[in-house]
Amino acid sequence: MRNVSIVGAGTTPFGELGAGVTDLGSRAVVRAMDDGGVATDEVDALYLGNFVAGILEGQGAVGPIVADEVGLTGVPAASVEGACASSGIAFRQAYNAIATGVHDVVIAGGVESMTNADTPEFTRALGSAAHQRTEGTSGLTFPGFYGMYLDRYLHEHDATREQVAEVAVKNRANGAKNPRARFQEAVDVETVLESDPVADPLRLYDCCPAADGAAAVVLAASDLAPSFTDRPVDVLASAHSTGPNAAHRYDDLTTLDATVAAADRAYEEAGVAPDDLDVIELHDCFTPAEVGDAEDLGLFEKGDGARATAAGETAVDGPHPINPSGGLLAKGHPVGATGVGQIYEVRRQLLGDHENQVEDVRLGLTHNAGGSGVVCTVTVLGRDADV
Amino acid sequence: MRNVSIVGAGTTPFGELGAGVTDLGSRAVVRAMDDGGVATDEVDALYLGNFVAGILEGQGAVGPIVADEVGLTGVPAASVEGACASSGIAFRQAYNAIATGVHDVVIAGGVESMTNADTPEFTRALGSAAHQRTEGTSGLTFPGFYGMYLDRYLHEHDATREQVAEVAVKNRANGAKNPRARFQEAVDVETVLESDPVADPLRLYDCCPAADGAAAVVLAASDLAPSFTDRPVDVLASAHSTGPNAAHRYDDLTTLDATVAAADRAYEEAGVAPDDLDVIELHDCFTPAEVGDAEDLGLFEKGDGARATAAGETAVDGPHPINPSGGLLAKGHPVGATGVGQIYEVRRQLLGDHENQVEDVRLGLTHNAGGSGVVCTVTVLGRDADV
Numbered sequence: 001m002r003n004v005s006i007v008g009a010g011t012t013p014f015g016e017l018g019a020g021v022t023d024l025g026s027r028a029v030v031r032a033m034d035d036g037g038v039a040t041d042e043v044d045a046l047y048l049g050n051f052v053a054g055i056l057e058g059q060g061a062v063g064p065i066v067a068d069e070v071g072l073t074g075v076p077a078a079s080v081e082g083a084c085a086s087s088g089i090a091f092r093q094a095y096n097a098i099a100t101g102v103h104d105v106v107i108a109g110g111v112e113s114m115t116n117a118d119t120p121e122f123t124r125a126l127g128s129a130a131h132q133r134t135e136g137t138s139g140l141t142f143p144g145f146y147g148m149y150l151d152r153y154l155h156e157h158d159a160t161r162e163q164v165a166e167v168a169v170k171n172r173a174n175g176a177k178n179p180r181a182r183f184q185e186a187v188d189v190e191t192v193l194e195s196d197p198v199a200d201p202l203r204l205y206d207c208c209p210a211a212d213g214a215a216a217v218v219l220a221a222s223d224l225a226p227s228f229t230d231r232p233v234d235v236l237a238s239a240h241s242t243g244p245n246a247a248h249r250y251d252d253l254t255t256l257d258a259t260v261a262a263a264d265r266a267y268e269e270a271g272v273a274p275d276d277l278d279v280i281e282l283h284d285c286f287t288p289a290e291v292g293d294a295e296d297l298g299l300f301e302k303g304d305g306a307r308a309t310a311a312g313e314t315a316v317d318g319p320h321p322i323n324p325s326g327g328l329l330a331k332g333h334p335v336g337a338t339g340v341g342q343i344y345e346v347r348r349q350l351l352g353d354h355e356n357q358v359e360d361v362r363l364g365l366t367h368n369a370g371g372s373g374v375v376c377t378v379t380v381l382g383r384d385a386d387v
Numbered sequence: 388m389r390n391v392s393i394v395g396a397g398t399t400p401f402g403e404l405g406a407g408v409t410d411l412g413s414r415a416v417v418r419a420m421d422d423g424g425v426a427t428d429e430v431d432a433l434y435l436g437n438f439v440a441g442i443l444e445g446q447g448a449v450g451p452i453v454a455d456e457v458g459l460t461g462v463p464a465a466s467v468e469g470a471c472a473s474s475g476i477a478f479r480q481a482y483n484a485i486a487t488g489v490h491d492v493v494i495a496g497g498v499e500s501m502t503n504a505d506t507p508e509f510t511r512a513l514g515s516a517a518h519q520r521t522e523g524t525s526g527l528t529f530p531g532f533y534g535m536y537l538d539r540y541l542h543e544h545d546a547t548r549e550q551v552a553e554v555a556v557k558n559r560a561n562g563a564k565n566p567r568a569r570f571q572e573a574v575d576v577e578t579v580l581e582s583d584p585v586a587d588p589l590r591l592y593d594c595c596p597a598a599d600g601a602a603a604v605v606l607a608a609s610d611l612a613p614s615f616t617d618r619p620v621d622v623l624a625s626a627h628s629t630g631p632n633a634a635h636r637y638d639d640l641t642t643l644d645a646t647v648a649a650a651d652r653a654y655e656e657a658g659v660a661p662d663d664l665d666v667i668e669l670h671d672c673f674t675p676a677e678v679g680d681a682e683d684l685g686l687f688e689k690g691d692g693a694r695a696t697a698a699g700e701t702a703v704d705g706p707h708p709i710n711p712s713g714g715l716l717a718k719g720h721p722v723g724a725t726g727v728g729q730i731y732e733v734r735r736q737l738l739g740d741h742e743n744q745v746e747d748v749r750l751g752l753t754h755n756a757g758g759s760g761v762v763c764t765v766t767v768l769g770r771d772a773d774v
Contacts, residue, residue, distance in 0.1 A: 022520060050468075053515075054441045058523070060515035061470040061632075064762035068632035074648055076627035077762065078476045081437075081466040083448040089465045093480065100487030128440075128447035133409060136445070240463035245448075245455035261461055375451035375464065 001099045003222035005232035006381070008036020011344050014213035014332035015182040016115045021053040021214075021336075025066040025111035028214035028337075032107060033070075036218040036228045040070070043218070044103035046077040047094045049087025049110035050336035052125040056117045072107075081336075083129035084285065086110055087215070088240070088339030088368030088377030094219050095238040104224055109216030110341070112334035122210050126335065129371040134246045143199035143207055145247055145372045146286035150201055152253045153288055157303030161201060163310040165192040167287040168205045170315060171323050175330025177356045180345075182211045182332030192287075206287040211332030215341040233347045236363075237269035237380040245374045254288075256373035259296040263367070263378050267298075270380040272363060274298035277380075279349045279358045280320065281342035282367040284327040290314075293367055294322060297378075316356055324349065324356040339368035343379060350383040388486045390609035392619035393768070395423020398731045401600035401719035402569040403502045408440040408601075408723075412453040412498035415601035415724075419494060420457075423605040423615045427457070430605070431490035433464040434481045436474025436497035437723040439512040443504045453498075468723075470516035471672065473497055474602070475627070475726030475755030475764030481606050482625040491611055496603030497728065499721035509597050513722065516758040521633045530586035530594055532634055532759045533673035537588055539640045540675055544690030548588060550697040552579040554674040555592045557702060558710050562717025564743045567732075569598045569719030579674075593674040598719030602728040620734045623750075624656035624767040632761045641675075643760035646683040650754070650765050654685075657767040659750060661685035664767075666736045666745045667707065668729035669754040671714040677701075680754055681709060684765075703743055711736065711743040726755035730766060737770040 010031025012024055025048055033043070048063035059065075060079075067077035080090040087110025094108035114122050123141065130136050135145075150164060169189055175181035187205055195204035218228070225232035243258030244250050251257075267273060274297060282297065284290035291305035299320050300308050308314060314322040325331045325345040328338060346364035348354040362382060369376045397418025399411055412435055420430070435450035446452075447466070454464035467477040474497025481495035501509050510528065517523050522532075537551060556576055562568035574592060582591035605615070612619035630645030631637050638644075654660060661684060669684065671677035678692035686707050687695050695701060701709040712718045712732040715725060733751035735741040749769060756763045 020520065022518065051447060052441060054439060054512070055445070057519060058442070058511060058515045059519045060438060060468065061758045061761055064469055064629045064757065065518050065632040067629045068636065068761060073630060074628055074644070076479075077469075077629045078480075078627075079468040081447065081468055082451055082464075089463075092463075093465075096487070096489055097483065100483070100489060102483055102487060124445060125441070128445045131409065131452050132444060132446045133407065240465075241461055242451045242454045242464045243460060245452040249455065257461070371448045371451065374448055374455060 002101060004095050004098045004219055004235045005222045005225040006217045006347055007220045007225050007228035007232055008032045008038055008218035009344050009347050010035050011180060011215040011341060012213050013180045014211040014334055017212040019113060020057050021050060021059055021062050021111045021113045022065050022069055024113055024212060024214040025062060025109060026069045028109050028216040029066060029070050029107055032216040032218050038218050038228060040072055042105050043072055043075060043107055045075050045097060045106045046072055047080050047090040047108050049090040049339060050079050051081055051083055051086045051112060052335060055125040056114060082375040083370030084335050085339060085368045085370030085375045085377050086336040091340055091343060091379060092238045092240045092377055095235055098219055098221050105220045107216055107218050108340055109214060110337040110339055111214035112336040113212045114210040114334060115212050131246045143202055146288055147199035147202045149254055150288040159306035162189055163306035164287050164291055165189045166310045167284060167290045168192045168329055171284060171327040171329040174324050174356050175326025178326050178331060181326040181330050182209055183330045202286060208285050208328035208333040211334040213334035213337045215337050215344045217340060217343055231351055233350050234382050236382045237266040239265035239269060239378045242375050243373045247372055254292050256296050256369060258373050258376035259293055259369060262376045263297045266378040266380050272380060277363050277365050278361040279346060279364040280322045281325055281345050282322060283369040284323055284329050285333060297367060316358055321358045324358055339377060342366035342368060346381050350381060389488060391482050391485045391606055391622045392609045392612040393604045393734055394607045394612050394615035394619055395419045395425055395605035396731050396734050397422050398567060398602040398728060399600050400567045401598040401721055404599040407444050408437060408446055408449050408498045408500045409452050409456055411500055411599060411601040412449060412496060413456045415496055415603040416453060416457050416494055419603040419605050425605050425615060427459055429492050430459055430462060430494055432462050432484060432493045433459055434467050434477040434495050436477035436726060437466050438468055438470055438473045438499060439722060442512040444500060469762040470757030471722050472726055472755045472757030472762045472764050473723040478727055478730060478766060479625045479627045479764055482622055485606055485608050492607045494603055494605050495727055496601060497724040497726055498601035499723040500599045501597040501721060502599050518633045527634060530589055533675055534586035534589045536641055537675040546693035549576055550693035551674050551678055552576045553697045554677045555579045555716055558671060558714040558716040561711050561743050562713025565713050565718060568713040568717050569596055570717045589673060595672050595715035595720040598721040600721035600724045602724050602731045604727060604730055618738055620737050621769050623769045624653040626652035626656060627764045629762050630760045634759055641679050643683050643756060645760050645763035646680060646756060649763045650684045653765040653767050659767060664750050664752050665748040666711060666733060666751040667709045668712055668732050669709060670756040671710055671716050672720060684754060703745055708745045711745055726764060729753035729755060733768050737768060
């Protein structure tokens with residue numbers, strides 16, 4: 001397996017952009033190529049994550065269509081879908097293609113356009129990540145799933161509702177400093193706990209917002225990276241796993257097996273431990289998800305994530321900085337774009353360019369989950385990493 | 388690159404099956420594992436092609452959900468989408484993963500469930516393969532595209548409408564012998580030409596039917612194949628290309644650049660020429676598509692495909708047997724399943740097991756196209772191939 005590096009990256013802001021997926025996807029891909037100084041004839045393939053453009057826009061074949069749109073006509077191009085983990089998987093396909101020598105330079109990206117849809121429309125679209133024959137017919141939504149998750153978490157562990165709300169407080173504060181974030185205003189715990197109920201005990205500010213957005217990175221074999229950039233970021237691991245496809249299949253409702261499995265593989269592949277990580281972007285679709293995911297990733301003991309959050313341990317200046325971008329809760333969740341959007345943010349941290357910069361970042365991790373934990377990807381990135 | 392073989396295959400019939408994609412996909416995957424004597428703990432990954440389950444069933448994440456459904460929980464699993472070429476691309480992802488040594492045993496499949504939808508619903512769903520901002524807004528449908536294609540073909544070449552209708556006559560006759568085909572009755576040229584108009588000059592029998600269906604194959608490194616089967620089928624090439632994303636971007640309306648490019652790569656990779664092929668399953672979504680695709684694949688000179696069809700050259704006992712399964716026109720087109728469905732049929736031919744068996748089959752090709760030619764895959768399969 002060859003070493004693989006990120007040599008360019010591009011994104012749109014996440015927010016209400018008033019454009020469709022082929023436009024947004026093309027913008028991110030062109031910006032990534034511009035950033036890396038990569039010409040169209042140097043790109044061997046394109047993998048694009050997208051989840052609900054078929055439902056919301058009647059647009060399929062987004063990967064192949066964008067390929068022609070940006071001048072990559074003829075390259076193998078595909079859309080990759082694994083619900084909210086779509087572009088995490090697209091990234092892994094691109095990584096594998098280079099690591100194994102099939103290609104030298106591949107673009108991985110993701111895109112979603114959601115805000116033109118009204119709330120029932122995109123709730124239905126996002127609900128398609130659930131197993132329709134079981135969770136779908138029983139009316140379980142994703143806010144419903146994570147409401148149960150939070151109830152169970154508070155029942156099992158010595159944690160408080162207020163501690164969990166601190167996730168939203170932290171991520172909204174981080175988003176306020178990130179020009180790419182949909183929400184730019186800080187909130188306090190009372191505001192979170194007194195916001196409109198969504199799925200008890202979850203309130204509005206416990207839930208990530210829909211957004212339009214796209215992100216892309218250009219990956220290249222590490223030995224070719226110097227011809228594109230003097231600031232490559234290395235991909236130290238790219239892991240992908242699946243888990244139970246519905247809540248009734250879980251052994252433990254607050255543990256995502258797919259996250260645990262993908263993290264284990266990623267740590268082994270990269271030769272790192274959770275405590276080695278300087279910055280983490282993880283899949284905080286709801287406040288309890290950030291707490292549980294941090295535990296599943298091995299950053300905290302089971303049941304200790306909420307306390308750690310409230311104690312500031314996941315803040316930008318804490319020992320385990322989580323979601324300095326604002327995460328899904330503040331940056332927003334343009335579903336198919338989220339996984340590569342996280343990689344975009346961690347790369348900025350590794351390059352020391354982030355608006356919410358963590359000190360001395362040499363190792364970063366991204367965690368992208370789909371459905372009720374049915375699929376997950378974990379990526380470890382480094383720069384001049386001594387591991 | 389390691390050699391890769393098909394060690395097991397499974398399918399549902401293509402037709403009106405009254406089941407959704409997670410059920411149908413699971414059936415095909417389980418049948419493929421049973422056929423190859425492959426246990427769940429021997430499978431390393433799953434790639435599943437699906438196109439419109441989000442639109443028609445509100446079901447996303449089909450690949451990861453099926454993985455858990457069939458006992459493959461934990462393996463990397465993803466849905467792959469490239470419109471009507473979705474499972475052709477899934478097959479190539481699986482092939483690459485083994486050829487490059489990432490995995491040893493991978494399942495590639497495809498699934499679609501369409502017949503529960505009414506005609507306007509699935510017409511809209513299939514239309515999502517077109518570039519919505521250009522072809523979509525101008526009202527161009529796929530029957531419309533292939534109607535223009537046929538008009539142009541007849542204008543440019545010394546061919547007749549009757550010769551093109553012979554494609555439907557041949558494929559319906561072939562389908563009548565294939566128990567997996569949706570349509571089981573032969574038709575004559577008059578029936579085709581006098582059937583209801585769809586998009587002038589195309590008539591109903593020039594158009595493939597929607598269908599429900601799923602197909603899957605188990606791929607393994609060739610050196611591991613004997614532990615599963617004494618009848619492996621070898622994958623000699625797996626190619627994937629893109630082309631113009633809308634009709635106005637074509638240089639020549641009756642040439643699919645993605646087909647030409649993928650075929651060139653596949654022939655080079657396999658070290659074969661078009662005349663070496665003993666059997667071909669190609670993407671006959673409409674009668675003129677079979678004629679043009681056969682020319683793009685190099686089986687006939689440009690403009691000679693219609694004459695050759697009418698002369699019986701593409702019949703089961705002709706020099707270039709095309710679509711002995713009945714093709715999309717008679718077997719049906721459960722979109723996401725079509726590409727691996729073609730591979731299922733050619734494998735049966737190579738094993739000498741087909742209900743419509745071509746004599747002395749040693750080399751076969753499949754061709755799976757998406758959108759108005761925006762993406763295409765070509766696969767070359769062989770058994771004891773002396774090439």
